[in-house]
Amino acid sequence: MVNRVLVAEFMHETNTFSVQVTDENAFRNSCYYLDNDIPGAFGGTRTSMGAAFEAAEKYGWSVVHPIVTSANPSGRVTDDFFDAVSERILNSCQGVDGVLLHLHGSMSTQTHDDGEGELLARIRSRVGPNIPIMAVLDLHATLTQKMAANANALISYRTYPHIDQYERTWQAAELLEKAMGGEISPKVAVSRRPILYALDGGRTTSPPMMELLSRGDRIEAAGQALVVSVQAGFSSADVQDIGPSIAVTANDLTSAQSIADELMDYVWEQRTFSSIHFTPLEQAIAKAKAGEGRADKPLVIADYSDNPGSGAYGDATRLLQAVLDADLQNVGFYAICDPEAALQAQAAGVGNSVTLMLGGKVDPSMGGGPIKVTAHVAALTDGSFIAYGPMGGGARRNYGLSALLRVGGVEIIVISHNGQATDLGQFTSLGVDPTRKSTIIVKSMQHFRAAFEPISREVIEVDTGALSTRNFLERPYKNIRRPIWPLDPL
Structure with missing residues (x-):
């Protein structure tokens, strides 16, 4: 049968x-x-x-x-x-x-x-x-x-x-x-x-x-x-x-x-065990600055708190602002989810300059509001590619209209459909070779490690105060069962 x-x-x-x-x-x-x-x-x-x-x-x-x-x-x-x-x-x-x-x-x-x-x-x-x-x-x-x-x-x-x-x-x-x-x-x-x-x-x-x-x-x-x-x-x-x-x-x-x-x-x-250690943002930027002349393997900085994989908006700008303020060189940044900015880049066209307000539009209080940038539009794609990395399995992904914006020594990927960094194709599909960067910045808590840790010289994590901040004790829980550890003494 x-x-x-x-x-x-x-x-x-x-x-x-x-x-x-x-x-x-x-x-x-x-x-x-x-x-x-x-x-x-x-x-x-x-x-x-x-x-x-x-x-x-x-x-x-x-x-x-x-x-x-x-x-x-x-x-x-x-x-x-x-x-x-x-x-x-x-x-x-x-x-x-x-x-x-x-x-x-x-x-x-x-x-x-x-x-x-x-x-x-x-x-x-x-x-x-x-x-x-x-x-x-x-x-x-x-x-x-x-x-x-x-x-x-x-x-x-x-x-x-x-x-x-x-x-x-x-x-x-x-x-x-x-x-x-x-x-x-x-x-x-x-x-x-x-x-x-x-x-x-x-x-x-x-x-x-x-x-x-x-x-x-x-x-x-x-x-x-x-x-x-x-x-x-x-x-x-x-x-x-x-x-x-x-x-x-x-x-x-x-x-x-x-x-x-x-x-x-x-x-x-084992409820108290934690291996998560955040590097203060200033120290992370200083470490990137000290190694910006290197092109052997990149330093990977992960923004834990703006992780789209846990429902964060993927458009927080606090980390990006720090990178631009420090004038870091040879940086690849993935990503800012901003459909409006992607459309503006498309309207400007590849090879042209565009001035726009980037990111921070869903909730400016969570990880930083919009920042004004004047950028060179280096590439545009429809955001569709096949992910062959450890988490991709050879299936197609779609991040919608995507743009590569170059601001000084920083190449910023802008996407229209939110998603965390888990595959090298998220860079290479827009013409960026992450292995040649001095610093790679990703928005992800842990999944990025499958593809990006093997190409890195070091991985550090930062918490920029976006929606998925580790400080969950301040979240306005109303429906969870109580008492519960660590909110209540047990």
């Missing part, structure tokens, strides 16, 4: 403090594929969907693939778009033997704080209790009991930077094949503690995550569980279930819960 499998991707990490609502246009501007366009876009790539299609070929599945869509982290997803995508997926559930999904795990909509839990509940209601549902999640998922109750397996990434979506989807596909064949009957247990932020933000190169992943490996190898997933959670979501969690997938729910609780005890013990 040929198994009919529903495969879909619907991903968003929602920063509920963002003023930018996430509507259909935000998804269409990032990643939006329907039906027959999906295999051509993802077949043969090292992506989640690439793995799903390979598994379908191996196991002889008949696949229905209604939608693959994602948007850059930002504010709440509109109910209209969430309902439309959900209905599209639900309409493809008829007659399926299994469901394989790629979700984030920290989506919030205008109505539902737990977007994935709501989606999974709708799918479960449609397919019934006996059809296995497997979901691959981001390591920063805000995993809920509602999600666990409506899925047969929840499998989170094991790397940060996230470079194992392909492997995790293969893992989910193998479990799905066994479940459809009656070899396993998996269920998910979830455990959490009253913690807002821990596990070093999910860094899989630091001791707490490394220890938990190692313990998970041993538990799986011993046959005590099918999957052990560790979620760091997402601290920029003002939702009830905020914080890290452990999800254990096994045939026996009681033993799975016991394992999850024991591992979560370790999370509580």
Whole structure:
């Protein structure tokens, strides 16, 4: 018998403090594929969907693939778009033997704080209790009991930077094949503690995550569980279930819960650990100035707080202003998200000069307001290219109309669709060779390391006070459960 499998991707990490609502246009501007366009876009790539299609070929599945869509982290997803995508997926559930999904795990909509839990509940209601549902999640998922109750397996990434979506989807596909064949009957247990932020933000190169992943490996190898997933959670979501969690997938729910609780005890013990060390902005600029004559390997300065990957606006200017004030030379800057400035550069044309107000337009109080620059327009592109780096997997990306502005010795990339720096192609597609720069500046917390740390002579991080500032203790949380560490004495 040929198994009919529903495969879909619907991903968003929602920063509920963002003023930018996430509507259909935000998804269409990032990643939006329907039906027959999906295999051509993802077949043969090292992506989640690439793995799903390979598994379908191996196991002889008949696949229905209604939608693959994602948007850059930002504010709440509109109910209209969430309902439309959900209905599209639900309409493809008829007659399926299994469901394989790629979700984030920290989506919030205008109505539902737990977007994935709501989606999974709708799918479960449609397919019934006996059809296995497997979901691959981001390591920063805000995993809920509602999600666990409506899925047969929840499998989170094991790397940060996230470079194992392909492997995790293969893992989910193998479990799905066994479940459809009656070899396993998996269920998910979830455990959490009253913690807002821990596990070093999910860094899989630091001791707490490394220890938990190692313990998970041993538990799986011993046959005590099918999957052990560790979620760091997402601290920029003002939702009830905020914080890290452990999800254990096994045939026996009681033993799975016991394992999850024991591992979560370790999370509580290690809650104060942090490897994040910020360099004061003045010191970072001085270090760049001292090395600006070098062209062997660049110094990489990461703006942690204006990270578009956590929902920051990507247009904060405090760091750029410091670079220009210091008259740094041989600098590549990625990026300022400013569609208006990109259009002005396009109107001026390549090779010409343009004077404009750059960045800081979404919320000038978060990391610096607009700055006036007179720049040489060095290049223009449509922002579309294939990302071949560790996080790209050979899939196409789209940052919209993009411009390369040269101001003195600084080459500034301006994009129209927000996104953090994770791939060298974000520079090279505009004619910039990042390996030849003395200083590279990126807006990213951690994902930049996969592509940029190997080419760097040193990496330093700064916090410029933008939306994703590390000082989350001052965020206006209203909906999280209380008491919770470290906001309350526990």
